[in-house]
């Protein structure tokens with residue numbers, strides 16, 4: 731990768747590489763969170779976005795090809811940090827509250843991803859690369875839709891409170 735970024739195009743490629751790392755982290759995080767989710771609906775929502783994330787990774791790899799650049803990832807400490815924060819919080823939280831922790835982590839990540847794609851769309855527009863604009867807009871649209879679903883779910887789950895375990899019902 732670049733020693734020093736000296737042109738807007740190099741910065742674009744570097745940020746594209748960060749987006750690739752971001753989605754790789756996101757995929758790992760989604761798989762971890764899905765296994766910890768308590769509600770079936772939340773598991774399904776996370777699985778749906780896991781499939782979209784795989785497609786987004788393929789889109790980013792395609793963008794590298796269209797740019798004639800080797801597929802390369804750049805650091806993405808933000809998503810690595812969000813994943814770590816989610817894991818740490820889950821460790822110190824009772825399972826009945828896990829869904830709230832998961833939704834917070836997923837929603838925080840989605841909003842970060844939206845910002846990353848907004849920047850990539852702007853860079854592709856500036857270079858007049860319409861095929862890349864549509865690739866990034868496809869990812870952006872999925873992130874926005876996912877954030878919307880997660881926002882609705884987080885309000886619902888927060889209003890419901892902790893998940894009741896079967897033992898609670900017999901008391």
Ligand SMILES: [Fe+2]
Nearest residue numbers: 756840843873
């Ligand atoms: Fe996402």
